Amino acid sequence: MKSSLKQIIQNTISISTPELDFMLSLFKPLNLKKDDYFLEFGKRCHQVAFVKSGMLRIYYPNDKGEETTCYFSLPYEFVTSFSSFSTGNASIENIQAVLPTELFVIEKNDLEMLYSKIPITQEFGRKSAENVTMLMERRIALFLNNSAEERYKFILKHHPILLQTVPLQYLASYLGISPQHLSRLRKKK
Amino acid sequence: MKSSLKQIIQNTISISTPELDFMLSLFKPLNLKKDDYFLEFGKRCHQVAFVKSGMLRIYYPNDKGEETTCYFSLPYEFVTSFSSFSTGNASIENIQAVLPTELFVIEKNDLEMLYSKIPITQEFGRKSAENVTMLMERRIALFLNNSAEERYKFILKHHPILLQTVPLQYLASYLGISPQHLSRLRKKK
C-alpha cells in the first residue's frame, strides 16, 4: 500500500527495517476528490504530502489578478508549500487536486520528531530538497533557452499526460503564455 | 574571518561551539581572480562553496551553441553544481568568477564525514537546499508572470548591483532575452 513511498526511501538512504516502518507509520493516507484542496491560500502549511496517484496543481493569484500555475505534482513526488512550511507564515499559494488523488501526508511535528529521533532521516529530507532543486533548475532552463512554442513541444514530448488531463488554461499559465496562444500552438501541429 | 559563514550556521541550526568550530574548520578559503573558474564544464563537482564576497556566474552552453546564464551567486549564498555534486556525474555547467571573489570551500568527503559525525548538520544541509528551492521558485515566478521588460525592471529595482557589474550579454542570457533587446530596454528608460 505504501510500497511506492517505501521504495523511494530505501533507494535514497540506508535505514533499518524497524526504523523504516516507523517512518512510514507517520505518513497518513489522504484521498482528495477532483478540485479538493490540499492547501488553501492564507492558511499555514504544516504538512508534506507524497503523491501516490493523481495530480496536484500549485498555483497562486498574481499581480494582474490571474492565476499563475507554478507546478504540477506528479505521482512519486513530494509536495508542500516550501515557504509556508519552513517559515510558518501563511501560504501564498493554493495546492489543489486536478484529478482524484491519493496522498500520504506527514505532519510537520512528526517530521521534526522523526528527524531528531532517527538522524539518518535528515539525509532523506536533504536529498529530497536537493531533488526538487534540480527539477526547478531544469524548469528555469526551459524558460531561458526556449520560446513558448518550444516549451509547449517539450511538454508534449516529455509530459503528454499533462495535455491529456489538465485544462488548457492551467497549462497556459504553467507555460507562461496566454490561453489563446496555447490554443493556436496546439492547432498548428 | 569566517564570521559571515559562522553567523549563518548559527542562525539556521542549534549547534554547540566546539561542533561549530569543527564544522567551520572544514571550510577552506579560496580566492578567485576575475574570470577564474570554480568549476569547468565536464569536470566532476566535489565541492560546495560559500560566497564571502564577489560574485560567481553559473552558465552552460545550450542547444543553440550560446551560453545560458543560469544564476549569479551573491555574497552569503552557497553554490555548487547540484546535479554533478549529488550524482557524481560530470558537470554540465561552468561556474566562473565575475569579480574577484572570496570563497569558503568544503569538500564532498568532508561534508559527508561531517553529516555522519554530527547529524544535526544534516539539518543545515537540508535547510540550505530548501532555501535555494525558494529562490528558484521566485525566479520561475518571475518568468511566469512577467514580460522581458518587467523582468529587466525587476532586476533594476531589486538587484541593481548586477547591472553595474555584469557584462550586458551575460545579463541578457540571465533574463532570457537577446542582448540587442536588453540594450533597447536599457535605453528606453
Added chain:
DNA sequence: CGTATTTCTTAACAAATGTTCAGTAGAAAG
C-alpha cells in the same frame, strides 16, 4: 600609442506572442 578584438548600440524588418472580441462547444444547473 595604435591596432585588433570584443562588446555594445542602433535601426529595419521579421517572427512570436498578447489582446480583444466574437463565436462555438461542452459541461453544469435547473
Added chain:
DNA sequence: CTTTCTACTGAACATTTGTTAAGAAATACG
C-alpha cells in the same frame, strides 16, 4: 430537456521580442 455558464477556438490587430547587419565604443594587446 432547456438554459446558463464556462472553457475553448478563431481571427484581426497591436505589441513585444528576435534577427540581421552595420557602425560605435570599449577593451585587450602588441
